[in-house]
Amino acid sequence: EASFAPALEDINVYTLDAKLLRIADPALLPPPRHSFQSLALSHFRLHLGNLPVISGFAGESMTRGRLLFPSTSVIQSRNTYDTMFNIGISPVVHFGSNTIALNGGIQYTIRRDTLSPFFMNQNLFRQFLYFSTTSFFNWVAVNGQGVHEAGPYTDQHLSSRDVSGKVEFTVGRPWGRTALLAGYSIRDLLFNPLVNEYFNTASYVGLQHKFGNRFTAAVLAEDLRSWRVQGVRYSTAQAFLPGGRFEFRATPRWSVQGSFLLSQGKGYHQYDNAQSEFLISYMRPMRGNLKDGTGDVPVAYPFRFSIGVQQQTFYNFAGSSKTTLLPVVHFTLF
Numbered sequence: 001e002a003s004f005a006p007a008l009e010d011i012n013v014y015t016l017d018a019k020l021l022r023i024a025d026p027a028l029l030p031p032p033r034h035s036f037q038s039l040a041l042s043h044f045r046l047h048l049g050n051l052p053v054i055s056g057f058a059g060e061s062m063t064r065g066r067l068l069f070p071s072t073s074v075i076q077s078r079n080t081y082d083t084m085f086n087i088g089i090s091p092v093v094h095f096g097s098n099t100i101a102l103n104g105g106i107q108y109t110i111r112r113d114t115l116s117p118f119f120m121n122q123n124l125f126r127q128f129l130y131f132s133t134t135s136f137f138n139w140v141a142v143n144g145q146g147v148h149e150a151g152p153y154t155d156q157h158l159s160s161r162d163v164s165g166k167v168e169f170t171v172g173r174p175w176g177r178t179a180l181l182a183g184y185s186i187r188d189l190l191f192n193p194l195v196n197e198y199f200n201t202a203s204y205v206g207l208q209h210k211f212g213n214r215f216t217a218a219v220l221a222e223d224l225r226s227w228r229v230q231g232v233r234y235s236t237a238q239a240f241l242p243g244g245r246f247e248f249r250a251t252p253r254w255s256v257q258g259s260f261l262l263s264q265g266k267g268y269h270q271y272d273n274a275q276s277e278f279l280i281s282y283m284r285p286m287r288g289n290l291k292d293g294t295g296d297v298p299v300a301y302p303f304r305f306s307i308g309v310q311q312q313t314f315y316n317f318a319g320s321s322k323t324t325l326l327p328v329v330h331f332t333l334f
Contacts, residue, residue, distance in 0.1 A: 001041040001333070006034050006310055006326040007063060011263040012226035014271040015237040017068055017075075020230055026270055026318035030075055034312070035065025037131065041084075056087035056105065057130055058224045062282055069199055071158060071191050074117050083110040088128070102182060104129040109151075117155055123149035124160075139230045163191045171207075177210040181218065200226045204241075217246040224263075238266040255281045257306075272316045279308035279328060288334065306330040 014032070025031055041059035048054065061082045068075050088105020106127055113120035132143035144167035152159040164187040172179030182205045189198040206220030222241040227234060243261035250256065261275045285300035306329070313323045 001039075001057075001059075001151050001212070002329075002331045003037070003039045004327065004329040005037055005039075006324075006328070007037050008034050008275070008310075008312060009068065009236070010224065011239045011241075011265055011271050011273060012224055012237040013068060014080055014270050015239070015265055016198075016228045016235045017073065018268070019235040020073065020228065020233055028100065029270055029317070029319065030068075031319050032271070032273070032312070032314050032317065032322070033066040033068075033075065033325070034050045034326065035063050035067060035078065037061055037063040042178070052089045052091035054087065054089055055103070057084070058086070065104060070189060071153075071196065073196075073228075073321055074118060076118060076119065078113055079115045080111060080120055085110070087150070097155065098134045100131055100133045102129065109173045119156075121154040122147050122151055122160070123154065135170075135174045138173060139171060140173075143168050144169075158194065162190045162194070170194070177225060179208045181220065183207045195231050197229045198226070199228070200224070201208055207297075210302055214249045215246070217244065219244045229313065231317050237268070240266065242266045252267070252284075253284050255283070257281065269316050270318070271274060273314045275310070275312045277308065277328065278312045279306045279330075281306040304330070304332045 004116055011102070017039070021030075039061040039115075041057045043057045044055065046054040046310065061080075061084070063078065063080045063082070065078060066075060067078050068150070073180075081322070084107060086105065086107040088103055090101065091105045093100045093102065103180065104127075109124040109126065111120060111122045111124060119303045122227065126149040127283055128145065128147045130143075130145045133141055135141045141159045144165070146165045148163050150161040164185070166183065166185040166325060168181065168183035170179050170181060172234065176269060183203070185202045187198075187200045191197070197299055202222055202224050204220050204222035208218035210216050220243050222243070225237070227236040241261055241263050244255070245259040248256045257277075259275075259278045263273050265272055283303060283304040286303045287300050288299065308328045310326045310328050312326075315322070
């Protein structure tokens with residue numbers, strides 16, 4: 001798996017920063033920023049008798065750009081390399097005719113930065129659990145995740161603890177064309193021994209509809225709330241994010257995906273922005289043979305390639321860097 005995609009910060013990160021800095025002149029506000037992430041992962045799956053599937057990956061990512069460093073609330077350039085090792089198990093639990101698919105495991109990340117090593121060099125240990133269900137009573141399907149990640153910085157007396165969770169409900173008949181989508185997520189990022197914390201919640205609701213077998217569209221509305229504590233100061237921010245997404249399957253191999261998101265701050269509008277993304281994807285099976293101890297078994301691995309653009313416009317921002325147009329590339333073979 002490989003990808004090249006932008007990493008954007010949400011509107012509340014900008015708003016909290018501006019409020020903590022107490023900048024009255026809009027022309028002096030920090031300009032919009034972004035980073036690019038290049039990612040390469042090598043996945044594996046291991047089947048051992050009747051045991052749950054063991055899966056994981058080893059990978060490397062390089063992220064370059066400008067970032068508000070959460071430990072210090074300072075905006076600086078970054079050139080960050082993450083080396084990741086991940087392993088987990090994927091049991092399936094049965095409840096009558098319904099199933100719950102679980103994926104739990106651990107991940108170790110070695111993070112090193114060539115431009116800002118003091119603020120970024122860190123060793124991180126993550127524990128995670130993902131789950132998804134079939135449709136209970138042929139009406140409600142649930143998926144979600146819980147993640148805990150913590151670790152020390154290598155060049156300073158500081159450590160971080162990051163806890164996040166998410167749950168999403170899909171309400172509707174599995175064979176129906178219309179479904180209600182609703183979800184809630186939470187994140188708490190804490191730094192020790194500093195008095196520095198970032199807390200964020202997001203709740204959303206929307207509708208998804210299938211137009212025939214080729215076109216699927218969804219409209220969503222999200223309420224984003226955040227607060228940050230930095231020493232003896234604190235700030236809060238709230239934003240409303242209406243948006244939508246679609247997928248059109250032109251042929252069994254070619255498809256088009258798109259999305260749009262409008263971020264509107266509550267009481268603070270300098271960083272209101274509009275984001276959109278457009279991708280063209282190609283997918284086909286890559287066929288081969290697998291030796292299973294009794295002979296060659298024909299197998300097909302899904303190959304998928306996507307290319308497109310992502311755009312972000314800060315239409316109320318008083319300074320420069322109002323609009324960015326960024327490339328997006330994804331490649332998977334597994």
